Amino acid sequence: MSVLTIRKINKTYGNEAVLHDINIDMQDGEFLILVGPSGCGKTTLLNMIAGLESVTGGEIAIDGRRINGLGPRDRNIAMVFQSYALYPNMTVRGNISFGLEMRKVPRPRRSEIVNRVAKTLQIEHLLDRKPAALSGGQRQRVAIGRALAREPSLFLFDEPLSALDAKLRDEMRTELKILHQRLKTSMVYVTHDQIEAMTLGDRIAVMYGGRVQQLGAPQDIYDNPTNRFVAGFIGSPAMNFIPCELAEENGAFGVRLSGGEETRLLPLPDAIADKLKSWGRGKAVLGVRPEHVTPSTAEQQTEAVSCPVNVVEPTGPNTYVFSKVNDVEIIVRCTPGHAPEAGSRAKLEFDLSKALFFDPETDDRVA
Amino acid sequence: MLIYAILIFAAAYYLLPLYVMLTTSLKTLHQVNNASLLSLPDPITFKPWAEAWSSACMGVNCSGLQHYFWNSVSFVLPAVFISTVFGALNGYVLTKWQFRGSNLFFGLLLVGTFVPYQMFLLPMAWTLGKIGLSNSIGGLVLVHSVYGLAFTTLFCRNFYVSMPDELVKAARVDGAGFIRIFWRIVLPLSLPILMVSIIWQFTQIWNDFLFGIVFTSGTHQPITVALYNMVDTSSTGIKRYNVDMAGAVITALPTFIIYILAGRYFVRGLTAGSVKG
Numbered sequence: 001m002s003v004l005t006i007r008k009i010n011k012t013y014g015n016e017a018v019l020h021d022i023n024i025d026m027q028d029g030e031f032l033i034l035v036g037p038s039g040c041g042k043t044t045l046l047n048m049i050a051g052l053e054s055v056t057g058g059e060i061a062i063d064g065r066r067i068n069g070l071g072p073r074d075r076n077i078a079m080v081f082q083s084y085a086l087y088p089n090m091t092v093r094g095n096i097s098f099g100l101e102m103r104k105v106p107r108p109r110r111s112e113i114v115n116r117v118a119k120t121l122q123i124e125h126l127l128d129r130k131p132a133a134l135s136g137g138q139r140q141r142v143a144i145g146r147a148l149a150r151e152p153s154l155f156l157f158d159e160p161l162s163a164l165d166a167k168l169r170d171e172m173r174t175e176l177k178i179l180h181q182r183l184k185t186s187m188v189y190v191t192h193d194q195i196e197a198m199t200l201g202d203r204i205a206v207m208y209g210g211r212v213q214q215l216g217a218p219q220d221i222y223d224n225p226t227n228r229f230v231a232g233f234i235g236s237p238a239m240n241f242i243p244c245e246l247a248e249e250n251g252a253f254g255v256r257l258s259g260g261e262e263t264r265l266l267p268l269p270d271a272i273a274d275k276l277k278s279w280g281r282g283k284a285v286l287g288v289r290p291e292h293v294t295p296s297t298a299e300q301q302t303e304a305v306s307c308p309v310n311v312v313e314p315t316g317p318n319t320y321v322f323s324k325v326n327d328v329e330i331i332v333r334c335t336p337g338h339a340p341e342a343g344s345r346a347k348l349e350f351d352l353s354k355a356l357f358f359d360p361e362t363d364d365r366v367a
Numbered sequence: 368m369l370i371y372a373i374l375i376f377a378a379a380y381y382l383l384p385l386y387v388m389l390t391t392s393l394k395t396l397h398q399v400n401n402a403s404l405l406s407l408p409d410p411i412t413f414k415p416w417a418e419a420w421s422s423a424c425m426g427v428n429c430s431g432l433q434h435y436f437w438n439s440v441s442f443v444l445p446a447v448f449i450s451t452v453f454g455a456l457n458g459y460v461l462t463k464w465q466f467r468g469s470n471l472f473f474g475l476l477l478v479g480t481f482v483p484y485q486m487f488l489l490p491m492a493w494t495l496g497k498i499g500l501s502n503s504i505g506g507l508v509l510v511h512s513v514y515g516l517a518f519t520t521l522f523c524r525n526f527y528v529s530m531p532d533e534l535v536k537a538a539r540v541d542g543a544g545f546i547r548i549f550w551r552i553v554l555p556l557s558l559p560i561l562m563v564s565i566i567w568q569f570t571q572i573w574n575d576f577l578f579g580i581v582f583t584s585g586t587h588q589p590i591t592v593a594l595y596n597m598v599d600t601s602s603t604g605i606k607r608y609n610v611d612m613a614g615a616v617i618t619a620l621p622t623f624i625i626y627i628l629a630g631r632y633f634v635r636g637l638t639a640g641s642v643k644g
């Protein structure tokens with residue numbers, strides 16, 4: 001059964017439209033991520049689900065019940081805010097039980113729930129402190145605890161980890177994932193961090209310009225992005241986009257690539273070639289991920305392109321090489337021992353079975 | 368060093384009148400008339416205070432300031448309370464429950480802080496007459512509450528602007544409504560600004576003379592007007608400076624006490640929000 005259904009949602013502020021025709025259907029127990037760059041409307045959408053923001057057009061249903069006109073308190077949701085929004089005048093205990101108190105849960109039951117939640121999140125020793133006396137990570141836990149205290153149909157998270165430092169963020173991310181696996185509750189989670197999106201989500205909705213660009217499983221979005229925006233947004237370092245000519249020589253259909261010296265025609269696998277042929281244009285944008293370009297080891301590699309090695313950046317597990325193909329900068333991922341030297345030239349092999357092609361004008365995927 | 372010299376000079380300059388008032392109020396009339404203005408009282412006497420409080424004459428009425436003191440208390444406290452509570456509510460609505468035109472509304476309210484006292488007098492007198500509150504304590508409560516509202520709203524709105532909206536959103540998701548959020552979350556966090564509002568309003572209303580003399584007469588007058596009448600009356604016979612000074616100190620005492628009790632919140636409240644806490 002779907003816990004959340006969003007049908008044709010629109011939102012305008014005055015004359016400015018910020019959300020266009022959003023459609024999302026979320027299964028019970030699912031961890032759904034809304035990801036996208038700043039200003040794409042993630043918070044607006046989340047606030048509309050929460051009832052903190054009015055709906056301009058369309059329909060939202062939770063547990064099959066239309067909730068458009070209902071206030072936040074009647075929607076059976078809990079929310080964790082980016083700034084935590086803990087009540088500074090109340091203790092941790094007070095913060096966690098406030099929502100229960102507002103819903104007239106009797107006092108003994110309240111303290112039972114507070115203790116259970118505190119145990120889950122390991123904040124029992126903090127219950128009598130005020131938020132000002134907590135560290136960032138502890139505040140984050142309390143904010144999550146406040147949401148956990150009630151047992152809503154749906155949890156909403158608005159960039160809950162973005163205020164934490166990198167190390168703590170990684171820890172909390174894993175904890176959230178464990179929490180979700182244990183509680184099996186439905187969660188909508190907003191982030192602009194694509195790593196968080198990939199690691200946490202059962203499904204990801206990639207948003208841009210007030211539209212859902214693609215909705216799908218993380219690996220599927222990574223492997224099969226529907227357009228250039230999604231392809232470039234998901235994955236780090238980002239996918240390389242190389243404008244190139246498509247041509248047929250001696251019966252082989254392929255792309256022309258040049259590292260500044262000779263131009264090579266690299267043949268494409270049949271499946272891709274067929275799609276490009278039926279698309280029928282001479283120029284496209286080749287999308288290839290950094291891990292699908294590798295420096296060639298063999299001397300005489302006909303399928304490799306000789307390219308300059310401009311910068312070499314070791315990161316530990318991987319070394320990234322910055323090069324130039326068809327006059328655009330590309331990033332190549334190497335294993336540390338096998339990286340070429342900066343200033344030299346290297347033969348680069350392109351794994352074209354993983355290549356994607358985009359329309360240079362519309363940025364839509366064509367193959 | 369120079370800065371301290373200047374500060375000490377400035378302090379002395381402001382403290383000197385207070386010194387003269389206090390010492391004179393404790394002197395006998397004989398000493399007032401025969402010794403230097405700056406001399407210490409010798410002997411010390413509390414008689415001028417007692418007279419100012421309970422037997423000095425305002426015109427033909429010789430029962431001292433006490434009645435008028437309680438008059439002032441009885442309209443200042445409700446007026447301070449009402450204007451502060453509604454100022455806080457206004458600020459809360461204007462920042463956390465914005466409605467169409469709320470900024471325009473605030474702009475208009477702001478104009479209220481620029482309108483000079485004097486412009487209120489005639490329309491207010493007319494209004495008070497219409498609603499049957501002229502020459503009454505209730506009338507003064509109303510006048511001061513309304514006039515002060517522009518200021519208290521301004522204070523509170525500016526304070527609440529820096530209070531995160533997400534607090535209110537979180538409370539709404541938690542199931543609290545308009546009043547409950549105000550009472551349980553917003554108000555407890557407002558102590559500094561409430562203190563500012565209370566001190567400001569108390570000082571303004573207690574020290575007010577103009578509204579008092581225009582809108583009341585006879586036994587309904589506030590202490591500031593009574594003090595004026597008392598000094599005025601004594602000027603027809605022999606000038607009793609010691610009793611006048613005692614009366615002045617009595618009149619000033621409540622605001623003085625308020626500053627001592629709540630002054631530290633005043634500074635804190637005025638600077639709150641400028642530094643992220």
Ligand SMILES: Nc1ncnc2c1ncn2[C@@H]1O[C@H](COP(=O)(O)OP(=O)(O)OP(=O)(O)O)[C@@H](O)[C@H]1O
Pocket residue numbers: 013016018036037038039040041042043044045192
């Ligand atoms: N109250 C408002 N009035 C007018 N425009 C608004 C209002 N709130 C948001 N917007 C606009 O709506 C768009 C989406 O805002 P939103 O806060 O949803 O972005 P976001 O995806 O959450 O971004 P971020 O990652 O920075 O939080 C932005 O262009 C913003 O300027």
Ligand SMILES: [Mg+2]
Pocket residue numbers: 042043044
């Ligand atoms: Mg946001």
